[in-house]
Amino acid sequence: MIVAFLNQKGGVGKTTLALNLAGEWARQGKRVTLIDADPQGSALDWSQQREHAGKPRLFGVIGLARDTLHREAPELARDADHVVIDGPPRVAALMRSALLAADLVLVPVQPSPFDGWASAEMLALISEARIYRPQLTARFVLNRCDARTMLARETAEALADHDPPVLAATIGQRIAFATAAQSGCLVSELNDDTPAAREIAALADAIDGLGIGRATR
Numbered sequence: 001m002i003v004a005f006l007n008q009k010g011g012v013g014k015t016t017l018a019l020n021l022a023g024e025w026a027r028q029g030k031r032v033t034l035i036d037a038d039p040q041g042s043a044l045d046w047s048q049q050r051e052h053a054g055k056p057r058l059f060g061v062i063g064l065a066r067d068t069l070h071r072e073a074p075e076l077a078r079d080a081d082h083v084v085i086d087g088p089p090r091v092a093a094l095m096r097s098a099l100l101a102a103d104l105v106l107v108p109v110q111p112s113p114f115d116g117w118a119s120a121e122m123l124a125l126i127s128e129a130r131i132y133r134p135q136l137t138a139r140f141v142l143n144r145c146d147a148r149t150m151l152a153r154e155t156a157e158a159l160a161d162h163d164p165p166v167l168a169a170t171i172g173q174r175i176a177f178a179t180a181a182q183s184g185c186l187v188s189e190l191n192d193d194t195p196a197a198r199e200i201a202a203l204a205d206a207i208d209g210l211g212i213g214r215a216t217r
């Protein structure tokens with residue numbers, strides 16, 4: 001399966017979730033490749049930092065911030081159980097290519113009534129991709145979300161009626177994500193019995209539960 005974290009909005013958690021999800025699948029023994037489709041190369045930086053720190057390699061990270069992604073990602077998917085794409089910024093051509101590559105698009109959003117929604121342009125790009133890829137599945141992922149607060153509940157309700165629907169697993173506001181990123185590791189490596197680590201495991205379960213097989217192209 002090729003899963004892409006996409007949102008034209010910056011700083012919503014695309015890289016954080018992509019790295020930790022890839023790591024979770026790798027921990028389960030899956031062969032995982034992460035494609036860094038962001039010219040800023042944050043995921044590549046993370047993997048270099050990890051290498052310098054002498055930490056074991058969990059999954060390969062490849063920089064592919066170009067609009068031929070939809071042709072190259074399926075090639076990489078042949079040798080992997082899962083390919084995770086860390087999405088590009090506001091570049092429509094890159095975004096289109098990532099959308100055409102993916103079997104599943106996850107749109108991280110921060111649950112605030114003001115900015116909990118993806119941009120109209122993002123949703124339009126998903127609709128456009130579905131013309132070519134009717135089997136494309138898309139879900140919002142609520143990130144930095146405190147399920148106990150009214151704010152998060154309200155937004156979850158508002159998003160439940162929406163297309164794409166909200167993934168059942170949500171991720172809280174957890175310092176561990178920033179701490180792990182700074183040291184080139186994953187939240188599960190800091191401590192696998194923390195809320196952040198459990199949320200990532202639940203995210204992987206929820207995605208597996210969608211039952212998306214590898215598309216034949």
Ligand SMILES: Nc1ncnc2c1ncn2[C@@H]1O[C@H](COP(=O)(O)OP(=O)(O)OP(=O)(O)O)[C@@H](O)[C@H]1O
Nearest residue numbers: 010011012013014015016144172173174175177178
């Ligand atoms: N659930 C979370 N709890 C706490 N901090 C988080 C969480 N998710 C992301 N962050 C922090 O928010 C910042 C932005 O996250 P990240 O880099 O993953 O977003 P992004 O969408 O990839 O941004 P960009 O558009 O710049 O690529 C990072 O410092 C990250 O550590």
Ligand SMILES: [Mg+2]
Nearest residue numbers: 014015038042
């Ligand atoms: Mg990023």
